[in-house]
Structure formats: structure tokens, C-alpha cells
Amino acid sequence: MEDDRPKHFCGVVGMALDGDAVPNLKKALRVIQHRGQEAAGIAVFNGRSISYHRGMGLVHEVLTGRAYSALSGTGGIGHVRYSTTGSSCAENCQPIVVTTMAGDLALAHNGDLVNANSIRNRLQAEGWAFLTSTDSEIIIRMMATELSINPDPIRAIKTVMKSLEGSYSITLMLGSRVFGFRDPLGFRPLCVGKIPGGYAIASESSIFEITNGDFIRDILPGEIVEISPTSITSTRTPASPHTAHCMFEWVYFARPDAIIEGKEVYQVRLNIGHILSEEKPAVADVVVPVPDSGRAHALGYAEASGIPYAEGFMKNRYIERTFIMPDQSQRDEGVLLKLNPIRSTMEGKKVVIVDDSIVRGTTMRKIVQMTRRAGAKEVHVRIGCPPIIAPCFYGIDMKTREQFAALNRTSEQIAEIITADSVGYLSQEGLVRALGISESELCMACINGKYPTKIAGEELRFQKTLEFC
Numbered sequence: 001m002e003d004d005r006p007k008h009f010c011g012v013v014g015m016a017l018d019g020d021a022v023p024n025l026k027k028a029l030r031v032i033q034h035r036g037q038e039a040a041g042i043a044v045f046n047g048r049s050i051s052y053h054r055g056m057g058l059v060h061e062v063l064t065g066r067a068y069s070a071l072s073g074t075g076g077i078g079h080v081r082y083s084t085t086g087s088s089c090a091e092n093c094q095p096i097v098v099t100t101m102a103g104d105l106a107l108a109h110n111g112d113l114v115n116a117n118s119i120r121n122r123l124q125a126e127g128w129a130f131l132t133s134t135d136s137e138i139i140i141r142m143m144a145t146e147l148s149i150n151p152d153p154i155r156a157i158k159t160v161m162k163s164l165e166g167s168y169s170i171t172l173m174l175g176s177r178v179f180g181f182r183d184p185l186g187f188r189p190l191c192v193g194k195i196p197g198g199y200a201i202a203s204e205s206s207i208f209e210i211t212n213g214d215f216i217r218d219i220l221p222g223e224i225v226e227i228s229p230t231s232i233t234s235t236r237t238p239a240s241p242h243t244a245h246c247m248f249e250w251v252y253f254a255r256p257d258a259i260i261e262g263k264e265v266y267q268v269r270l271n272i273g274h275i276l277s278e279e280k281p282a283v284a285d286v287v288v289p290v291p292d293s294g295r296a297h298a299l300g301y302a303e304a305s306g307i308p309y310a311e312g313f314m315k316n317r318y319i320e321r322t323f324i325m326p327d328q329s330q331r332d333e334g335v336l337l338k339l340n341p342i343r344s345t346m347e348g349k350k351v352v353i354v355d356d357s358i359v360r361g362t363t364m365r366k367i368v369q370m371t372r373r374a375g376a377k378e379v380h381v382r383i384g385c386p387p388i389i390a391p392c393f394y395g396i397d398m399k400t401r402e403q404f405a406a407l408n409r410t411s412e413q414i415a416e417i418i419t420a421d422s423v424g425y426l427s428q429e430g431l432v433r434a435l436g437i438s439e440s441e442l443c444m445a446c447i448n449g450k451y452p453t454k455i456a457g458e459e460l461r462f463q464k465t466l467e468f469c
Contacts, residue, residue: 010094010110010395011035012190013207014077014171016178017198018229021076022068024195028207029059029078034255035110035203036080043095043106044073045176050104054079054093074198074229075178077171079108082397092132095173100144102151103175107143109136110203111167111188112395114453119163139164143172154235157181157224161237165453167246167394169219171201179226184237185244185452186221187394187443189260198229204258218261242462244443244452248396250435251385252293252356263436266296271434272384272426273300273354280424281305282380285349288312290356290367291339297384298354307352312345312371339367347375357385358414359398361405365418372419381420386428390449390458398446 011032015021025042033040040062041054053071055062059080062068079094095108113119116135123141124130130137139160146156153174167187172179180201182190192201195213202208205215216232219225222239225232246253249260256266273296287309289298302309316338345351351371358364364381371379387406392398401407405414406425415423428447432439440462445451450461 010082010108011080011203012077012108012110012169012171012180012201013079013203014108014173014178014180014201014227015195015198016075016200016227016229017195018074019197020072021074022071024200024211025076025078026059026063027211028200028202029063029080031207031210032203032255033059033080035253036082039081039090039093040079041093041095042071042076042078043097043108043173044071044076045104045173046071046073047176050097050106050173050175052095052097052106054095056090056093075173075176077106077108077173077178079171092134094134094136096132096134096136096140098140098144100147100174102147102153105140105144105147106173107136107140108171109134109139110169110190110395111183112393113138113164113168114166114393114455115164116166135166139168139170147174153177153179154224154226158235158237161222169203177226178228179224180219181224182219182221184222184239185242185443186239186261187244187246187452189245189249189254189258190219191260192216192219192225192227192232199227199232201225201227204254205260206255206258209257215259240452242452243441244461245437245441246394246396246443247431247435248357248385248446251431256296261437268434268436269296269356269384270300270303271436272431273297273302274304275430275434276354276382276384276424276426277301277304279427279430280382282307282352282382282422282424283350284352284378284380286310286312286345287352287354288345288371289354290364291315294355294384297356298352301352301354301382310342310345312342312351312353312374313339313367314342315339339370341370341374343374345374346371349376350378350380351376352380352382353420354382354384356383357388358383358405358418359388360403361414361418364420368418368420378421379419380422381415381418381424383423383425385426386431386447387425388446390446392446393451393453393455394443394445396446 043052169188169190193208224235250268287302289295
């Protein structure tokens with residue numbers, strides 16, 4: 001009964017200020033804590049070298065104590081992690097820091113490389129040794145090699161990018177210089193903004209408002225940005241003719257107040273709810289969200305349907321990390337502690353439960369049964385994402401088809417599995433309409449099985465034949 005929603009990948013930040021960056025780096029990481037709850041860390045340039053502090057746990061648990069208090073520097077990067085490639089252990093915490101011919105180098109990475117194994121095997125055959133199991137270490141070691149040939153970091157980043165396939169939004173620091181760059185397809189978000197004392201790069205725009213700054217723009221796919229306390233410098237590299245922005249950023253991952261590719265996440269989720277109500281109406285007395293990510297979807301559904309909206313579950317906000325508990329019984333208990341029904345909302349009523357997605361169905365089954373025990377006459381489930389039927393290779397922890405409740409099943413069969421009276425999913429066309437972004441600019445591989453990069457045994461997006469890669 002583990003919480004089976006898609007797991008967050010990672011979040012990154014970078015800052016170049018005229019004063020100490022450490023407090024703002026910590027604040028920024030707390031803003032994007034939802035993107036990774038296993039580990040956190042920051043690295044700063046102290047005027048001579050890069051010093052860092054990182055560890056397992058939430059930001060406020062890791063960035064504390066004597067070692068953290070000793071950090072100081074005007075430039076820095078930070079990272080919050082949920083492991084998708086590489087195991088969950090202290091050795092895989094980021095930022096990763098190495099010493100190069102050009103100076104100390106630190107890197108924080110959000111995403112997954114699809115060619116990580118082939119690169120790692122090639123480098124190991126050449127005599128390289130790796131200290132972690134992350135694809136992020138592959139990137140920083142390739143950077144170190146390039147910097148040993150030529151100390152120009154822009155040139156090194158360009159060269160390394162040519163070898164990487166997959167998703168990556170990265171903040172990087174070479175000595176006092178701070179960079180951000182994004183893969184040519186723009187899978188993962190990355191943006192730049194002005195904050196008091198300088199400039200910052202971040203996974204989500206919300207960071208800038210909360211640090212009393214201003215969001216400037218998204219970093220473009222394939223773009224390299226360098227920030228200083230007084231300026232932003234941009235270098236373009238070849239980008240794909242079509243982007244592959246992950247649709248899950250708007251559906252689930254990003255904060256509702258974030259703006260990604262010009263689209264406010266909250267408004268997109270309201271749109272999803274409106275369209276879901278049109279496509280999958282229900283005769284009911286109340287619309288109830290699964291907190292917190294299903295809230296805007298549910299509000300949109302209620303607005304469009306005219307069915308009253310009400311809070312139906314109390315969430316314990318101090319129980320966050322059931323998915324990383326090592327024992328299944330602990331995870332089961334964690335889910336039980338996480339939500340509790342509000343009986344007055346449910347009792348004697350036909351209830352529509354709205355959530356963002358279903359992966360395995362185990363959590364939703366538990367929620368439906370909880371709703372019935374609270375006295376609901378009928379329970380109808382509506383989902384603000386089309387059925388998930390294919391793995392993600394770009395940074396979401398959905399790696400095998402066997403885990404998907406929707407694979408080769410009808411909505412009626414899924415309803416039976418989760419013990420609901422009915423289940424209704426948003427259509428792929430409805431999702432595209434809610435986003436207001438062309439399907440050709442999105443990565444929707446997990447719902448249509450068409451991948452933006454070559455994956456062995458999978459269909460390539462825009463492929464005109466039925467041959468697979």
C-alpha cells in the first residue's frame with residue numbers, strides 16, 4: 001500500500017551574489033523540497049576553493065550544524081534529490097565536487113541520461129574509476145577531462161553536451177563562476193531570475209518570488225547561461241527542431257505557483273479539471289481532492305460541473321517520505337497515517353475523488369476504501385492525467401510496464417481493482433488542450449509510448465514506420 005504516485009526526480013539551484021549566498025541557497029532548496037526528499041546539499045566558493053555540505057534527509061535536517069555554519073561564499077549551487085538513477089545512499093548525494101586542472105568543479109543534476117551505461121562502460125574500459133552509481137558523476141568526470149585539455153568552461157560544456165542523450169538541467173560551478181545549462185530537448189525545467197544582490201538559476205520560478213526577486217525567463221533548450229552578481233551571459237548550442245517538455249511538470253511535479261514555458265502550473269491544473277469534467281462527467285453530491293496535488297484539478301472539476309467542492313481528507317504534513325521507508329509494513333503504516341477522511345464531507349453522499357495520476361493503483365484503492373468507510377454511498381474517481389502505460393527513462397521513477405494499473409485494462413477493470421464505482425481519465429487530447437502547448441513540443445511517452453530519443457525496443461516519436469529503435 002505504498003504511496004504509488006510518480007516519484008519526484010531532483011531540483012537544482014545556482015546563485016552568484018555580492019554577499020554570502022549560503023542562506024539564500026538553503027531557502028531556495030526549501031522552496032523546491034517537493035522535487036526530492038531523500039538528500040540535499042550545497043557547494044560554495046569560499047574565495048580559495050569549493051567547500052560543500054550534503055547528506056541524507058530533508059533540507060532543514062541536512063543544512064544545519066557546525067559544518068553547515070562554516071560555509072560561506074558569494075557563488076554557490078544546491079541540490080535536492082530523489083534517486084532515479086543510482087541508489088539511495090550518502091555517496092550519491094549532490095552537489096558532486098571534484099578537483100580539475102582548471103580549479104574546483106561542482107555539479108548538481110536534474111534528469112536521467114539514457115546513454116549513461118554505454119558512456120560509463122566506455123570510460124571504465126579506458127581506466128576510469130567511479131565513486132558513485134549516478135549518471136551525474138559521468139557528466140562531471142567528462143567535464144573534468146575536457147577542462148584538462150582546455151580550461152574554457154563554455155567550450156567544455158558544449159563538448160560534453162554532444163555526448164549526452166536524455167534529460168538534464170544542470171547547475172555547475174567552476175571556481176567562482178556559476179553556470180546553468182539544459183538539454184537540447186528541454187525535458188526538465190530550468191530558469192533564471194534576479195534576486196537581491198545578484199542572479200540565480202533554479203528548477204522552478206517560485207524561488208525568485210520567495211527570495212524577494214524576479215523571474216526573468218526560462219533557460220532555452222540547449223542554452224548555456226553564466227550568471228554573475230551583475231549580469232547574465234547566454235551561449236546557444238544546437239537545439240532540436242522540437243522540444244520534449246515533460247507534461248508531468250504541469251500535471252503533478254511542479255509547485256502550483258510555478259511558471260514553466262510561460263504556463264502557470266495552477267491555471268493548467270484548473271484547465272485540466274474543467275476539461276476532465278466535460279470528458280468524464282459524474283452524477284454526484286461533492287467533489288473531493290486528494291491532497292495536495294489533486295486540489296487544483298478538483299477545483300476545476302467542481303467549477304465546470306457545478307458540483308460542490310469540499311475538503312474530504314485531512315493530510316498529516318509531517319508524514320512525507322513513506323516511499324523511502326525500507327520495510328513494506330512501515331510504508332503501509334505511513335500511508336495510513338498520511339490521510340484521514342472528514343466524515344461530514346462523505347457520509348451519505350455520492351463522492352467524486354479527483355487526483356492527478358494513478359500508477360499502480362494501490363494508494364487509490366486505499367483512498368476509495370477509506371471513503372466508503374466514512375459513509376459514502378458511491379465513489380467515483382477522476383484522474384487529471386491520461387492512463388500511464390509506458391516507462392519513463394528521463395527522470396521519473398516509473399521504470400517497468402508491470403507496475404502500471406492501466407496497462408491493457410479498461411476503465412471498468414481499473415475501477416474494479418481500486419473498488420470504485422467508476423474511473424474516468426483525462427484524454428491525451430484534453431491534456432494537450434489544457435496545457436496549450438503543441439503535442440509535438442511535449443514528452444508524453446509514458447501515456448503514448450512514443451519516446452523523444454532512441455530507446456532500445458521502444459517507438460521513436462514522429463516515427464513513420466512501425467519499426468522500433
